[in-house]
Amino acid sequence: MQYLEGRKYVVQAIFLAVALVFATRLFYIQVLDGSYKLAADRNTLQRIVQTPYRGLIYDRKGQILVQNTPVYDLMVVPREVKQLDTLRFSQLLQLPLEEVREGLQQARKFSRVKASPLVQNLSTQELAAIQDNLIDFPGFSVKARMARSYNTHTMAHALGYVGSITPKLLERPQYSKYQPGEFLGITGLESYYEDQLMGRRGVQYRMVNVRGIEKGAFRDGEYDTLSVAGQDLHLSLDSELQAYAEKLMAGKRGSVVALDPKTGEILAFVSAPMFDPEMLSGKGMGNRYMELLNNPEQPLFNRPLMATYPPGSTFKLINELVALQAGVVTPNTPFACNFKLVRCTHRHEPPSNVGIAIKQSCNPYFYQVMRATVLRGRSSNRFEDARLGLGEWRRQVMKFGLGEKLGVDMGQEKKGLIPSPEFYDKHNGYHRWTYRTVYSLSIGQGELGITGLQMANVMATIANRGWYYTPHFVRGIGSGGPLPEYQVKHTVGVEAQHFDAILPGMVSVVDGNGGTGNNASLADVGISVAGKTGTVQNPHGDDHATFAAFAPAQDPQIAIVVFIENAGFGGNSAAPLAALVIEKHLRGKIAPWRHRWEEWLPGPADRFIKRRRY
Template sequence: MQYLEGRRYVVMAIFLAVALTFGARLFYIQVLDGSYKLAADRNTLQRIVQVPYRGLIYDRNNQLLVQNTPVYDLMVVPREVKQLDTLRFCELLSLPLEEVRESLKAARSFSRVKASPLVQNLSTPELAAIQDNLIDFPGFSIKARMARSYRTENMAHALGYVGAITPAFLENERFSKYMPGDFLGISGLESFYEKQLMGRRGVQYRMVNVRGIEKGAFRNGEFDTLSIAGQDLHTSIDIELQKYGEMLMKNKRGSIVAIEPKTGEILAMVSSPGFEPSVLTGKGMGNRYMALLNDETKPLFNRPLMATYPPGSVFKVVNELVALQMGVVTPGTAFDCNWKLVRCTHRHEYPSNVGIAIKQSCNPYFYQVMRAAVLRGRSTNRFEDARLGLSEWRRKVMAFGLGDKLGVDISQEKKGLVPSSDFYDKRNGYHRWNYRTIYSLSIGQGELGITGLQMANIMATIANRGWYYTPHFVRGIGNGGPLPQYTVRHTVGVDAQHFEAIIPGMQAVVDGRGGTGSNASLLDVGISVAGKTGTVQNRHGEDHATFAAFAPAEDPKIAIAVFIENAGFGGSSAAPMASLIIEKHLRGKIAPWRGRWEEWLQSPAERFIRRH
């Protein structure tokens, strides 16, 4: 009897323990843990994210360049897909079976309960085909969104493109506000100004029943937030000038950069070969991108920012300005055209001053100018003299924005190279090089490398007599101005009087009798051009042609640099091309008698190489 009584207590204890466990668990769920309430709310609440309109992009004359157009994505919630007739589904969308299977696998990997895009950028016929049959495919839905479209066929490198966010982006804290399936700027202005263009998302909460049917706003919209559209970008680009430059550079490799000197605003930036911006939009964009990437002409390569070349004779004006500021030469200093020092490409009279030397692009003259700046009679140790002198010379040259990024408002900009003493120490050995090792820098050759943007900025600096604003594309964001860094004036540390000393020589290059850039003259339409030609040695083939200038010389409104690969002498090809761009910008039209230049310059570069 006592044994049975003991068993009864044991059973009672078990039941009591179970009851206490359930009671404690219920207390925790109902009072302490809010996750079940949150899950219940999620069954009755639907959170709808409103993606704002992306800001538009205009040119300097308020011509619309980039806009938003509605597109449609086919979304899928993997858990809700039941007995999918895959064959019929693929036929409706005209998609390969394997592609659909891979997309479904990726959607399941992302989430089985959340919607993710299965097919993006549906065309109108595809949308019509699937929408009428969507009832037969549970788990699939159509989502409308806005996508980028272009009102221009030009300036693809500068505008950039928008693409779907990748897992690598999502891991970056900078993109913490984005979600899978979102789109963002990948390159160009779209990327640099992503924060301004994207706007701010809005959220709406809607009550739904167990079948997902909407029953109205939650608490009369108390917790809803409105989306805020992105800010528009007003660029400094003259799209008609850009179009004209791209036409002239057709069939050639190279770049054109045109800047308004007084503001640093970029008027045109041409990279050739190029592509149309619409190529990187819509369905099949990935395949088209890979085709561009594998194209041997490298159309994705942004030459004005990424291609670095020796500047050739254009650099002689920088070399002269540095020497004038250092006081080692004067505007009247004369040097012999001594071919024993370096070969001169032009036979001419004795250079009696800097103006004649610039006009005739005398190599021995500028060899001796740089030698005076670097050596300065420091000591009897020619190795140490060259080492110390080059370091000082380099600092003054880099003040012109060379050897480092200027900071333009799109990515991919390269620094270029102004070689240092350490550079030559590493290559040749300490105290194993002297001025004869580096003299080619004096004429813009050797290890020196600059971009097309830097070359145009040099001309803007000379036009301003010693200062520049960082070149930029965007002159206004929304109703405001440019970003603060583009309103800071940079001085190069050379007195204005020295610029006045070299500008007459640059005018003589174009407008003087026998000048190397006479093909750029616009005196017949009343425009004085100051410029400098360049022919860049190329060990892999024909020389490259360069020409850099500003106009009108007395009140500059445009600074320009033209670089054409394998086109020979700068005065024969790059100079006339620059003159057409200048005339187009300043007059809005081209004089009829210069129509022959247009036709000739549109031929491949090899056809207008002129040899001695």
């Protein structure tokens, strides 16, 4: 009897323990854990995210460049797909069977319960062809959105493109506000100004029944938020000038960058070879992207920002300004054209002053200018002297915005290279180099690396007599102006009088008798151009051609740098191309007798010289 009494207490204890476990679990589910409540809410509430209109993009004259066009995405929730006839479905979509299967597999990999895009960028006509048949395919739905469309066939490298967010990006905290299938800026201005262009999403909550039929707003829209459209971008780029510059660069590899020196606004930005921005939008964009990526001419490579080259003789201007500021030379300092120091490509009398040296582009002259700057009268064959002087020289040169990122409003910008003493210590060995090791820097060769944008900014600095604004593409965001950092004036630490000293030489390069840049002369239409030619040695093939200039010389309104790969002497090809762009900007048209240049430019460099005689 006592044994039975004990068993009764044991059974009661077990029932009590089970009841306690159930009660605890029920309390946790109903009070502490909100997931079940959320699951129940999802059966009665539908959360609809409203994607705002992406901001539009205009050129400097108010012409619309990029706008929004309605397109449709076919979405799939894998868990809801039942007994799918894949063959019939692929025929309906007019897609390869394997492509449909791969898309479904990717959707399952992402999530079995969340919607993700299977086919994107369907046009209205393509949607109409499949919409009536979707009722036979549970788990699939159509989502409308706005896609980018273009009113221009130019400036693809500047504008950039918009693409679908990838699963890897979604894992990063900074992209937590995006959802699968949404689009964002990938490159160019679309990427840099993503936050301004994308706007702010809105959310609506709708009551639905068990069959998913909408029954109205939840609590009269108390928790709804409105979407806010993205801000428009107003660019400094001139679409007409850009189109003309791209036309001139057709069939070439290289870059053209033109700035307004008084504001830092970029007027033209050409990376050749070019492509139509429409290629990276719409259905089939992925295939077209791969075609561009695999093209041996590398049309996706943004040359003005990413390609670094030795600047050639255009760099002589910087060396002269640094030497003048250091006080080691004067505008009237003469140097012999000594071939024993370095070869000179031009036969001429010894330069008696800096103006003549710039006009003749005398290599031995600028060899001695830089030696005077680096050595300051010290021994030319002592490591210690060269190392100390090169460090001082480099610090002054970098004030021109070289050897570091300028901070333009676009990603992928390269710093370039202004070699330091430590650079030569590493490559030549400590105590194993002297000025003779680095003399090629005096004529813009050797280890120097400068981008087209950086050199254009140097020309803007010379035009302004010693200061510049950071180059930028956007002159207005929404109803406001550009970002504050593009309204800060930077000085380079060289007095204005030294810029005045080199200006006559730059003008004589173009308009003087026997100047190396005579092919850029616009004197016949009353425009004085100040410029400098450059021929960049290329160990992999023909020399590169470059020309840097600004105009009008006394009241500069445009600074321009043209760089053409494998085009030989800069005065033959780069100089006349720059002159055409300058004239187009300043006069709005090209003199009739100069239209022939447009036809000659795409050919070999010597074609221009031969035909100009006629």
